[in-house]
Amino acid sequence: HALAHWQANEAGFLQQPGNTEYLHQLRVGIRRLRVACGTLAQAAGWHAAALQPVRESLRTLGQQLGAARDWDVFIEETWPPLAGQLNDMSLRQSLAEAAARLRDTARVQAQAALGERACQRALLQLGRCLASHDDAAPVAFDALDEELDRLAGRLREAQPHLERLSAARQHRLRITAKKLRYLTEFIASRYEGTATEPWLEWLRHAQTVLGARNDRVTAQARVDLLCDTLAAKASATRKALHSALHDQAAPRLDLPPLPKPYWR
Numbered sequence: 570h571a572l573a574h575w576q577a578n579e580a581g582f583l584q585q586p587g588n589t590e591y592l593h594q595l596r597v598g599i600r601r602l603r604v605a606c607g608t609l610a611q612a613a614g615w616h617a618a619a620l621q622p623v624r625e626s627l628r629t630l631g632q633q634l635g636a637a638r639d640w641d642v643f644i645e646e647t648w649p650p651l652a653g654q655l656n657d658m659s660l661r662q663s664l665a666e667a668a669a670r671l672r673d674t675a676r677v678q679a680q681a682a683l684g685e686r687a688c689q690r691a692l693l694q695l696g697r698c699l700a701s702h703d704d705a706a707p708v709a710f711d712a713l714d715e716e717l718d719r720l721a722g723r724l725r726e727a728q729p730h731l732e733r734l735s736a737a738r739q740h741r742l743r744i745t746a747k748k749l750r751y752l753t754e755f756i757a758s759r760y761e762g763t764a765t766e767p768w769l770e771w772l773r774h775a776q777t778v779l780g781a782r783n784d785r786v787t788a789q790a791r792v793d794l795l796c797d798t799l800a801a802k803a804s805a806t807r808k809a810l811h812s813a814l815h816d817q818a819a820p821r822l823d824l825p826p827l828p829k830p831y832w833r
Contacts, residue, residue, distance in 0.1 A: 571601040571602040571605050572598075572602060573598075574594065574597065574598030574602075575595060575598035575599055575602060576598075578591045578592075578595040578598060579591075579683055581595075582679075582680070582683075583683065586676045586680065589638075589641040589645065592634065592637055592638055592641065592676075593641070595634065596631060596634050596635070599630060599634070600631060600747065600751070601751050602627055602695075603624055603627045603628065604747075604751040604752060604755075605751070605755060606620050606624050606627070606695075606698075607620075607624065607748075608712060608713060608752070609713065609752060609755055609756075611709075611712065612708050612710065613706065613708050614706035614707075614709075615698055619694070619697065619701075620698065622691075622694055623691055623694045623695050623698065626687055626688070626690060626691030626694065627691060629687065630682060630683075630687070630688055633678065633679060633682035634679045634682065634683075636675040636678070637672065637676045637678070639787050639791065640668065640671060640672035640675050640676075640791065642787070643668065643787070643788055643791040644668050644672055646784070647784065647788045647791070647814075648665070651788075651792075651810055651813050652664070652665065654809060654810070654813040655806070655810075660799075660806065663798075663799065664798075664799075664806070667795050667798040667799075668795055671794060671795070671798075710759075713756065713832075714832050714833070716752065717749065717752060717753075717830065717832050718832075718833075720745055720748055720749040720752075721749065723742070723745050724742065724745060724746065724749070724775070725827050727742055731822035731824070732822050736782065736783070739779050739783065739822075740779070740782075740783045740786070742775075742779060743775070743776060743779035743783060746772050746776050746779065747772075747776060749772055750768075750769060750773065750776065753765050753768055753831075754769070757769075760831055760832075764831045765831050767828035767829075767831070768828050768831055771824070771825065771828055774824065774825075775824055777820075778820045778821075778822060778824065779822075781819060781820050782820070782822075785817070785819065788814055792810045792811060792814065795810075796810070
């Protein structure tokens with residue numbers, strides 16, 4: 570399912586790169602596949618030695634696509650309120666055009682990455698894993714439960730200190746929440762009714778809150794790249810835009826208590 574998610578949206582991105590949802594969903598499919606190729610696949614009897622190169626290839630591909638997605642988010646969501654803080658219309662236009670050029674370059678690079686040998690090798694490696702897997706092999710659900718315990722414990726330990734954590738640590742927690750969400754979605758059919766829904770609701774909320782914080786950090790880097798394109802007023806513009814970013818209200822990290830483990 571994750572592989573189909575990837576490939577359907579890859580086709581859309583290659584044909585219509587201006588439709589930003591294709592790239593977004595393409596990256597989601599790749600992230601889900603990376604999680605599936607971890608503890609879940611090993612619990613289902615896949616060999617770690619065969620999975621490792623697949624996971625490494627998917628990680629690299631995700632990073633190559635990330636720059637283009639970051640520019641999409643910046644131009645669509647972050648830039649409009651920032652532009653309103655600049656009184657110089659000519660400067661706003663110059664920066665908007667520079668952002669569009671940088672985004673277009675990142676898109677071309679992302680499309681090229683999908684056609685590289687490394688990407689094709691990852692698909693072949695994954696196909697080999699799929700072809701050699703024994704569907705009759707028992708699934709080691711105990712190993713999955715241990716992984717869920719580990720991820721949930723990481724979130725539970727950090728939750729009381731969220732506001733004091735560095736942006737990098739908050740970003741790692743967001744990745745932890747994503748892993749736990751994807752694993753939960755993968756195995757939800759094992760459980761009765763809506764047993765997993767409290768966790769999925771909590772994890773979606775955590776991703777949204779922590780994602781908004783991470784978007785701000787990413788936006789700071791995009792602002793620096795934009796200002797580097799200016800022949801004049803670069804320092805003053807950089808200062809004004811960073812100040813405007815800092816003044817934007819960030820969502821509070823007041824997440825509710827974690828639900829009880831549905832897997833125990």
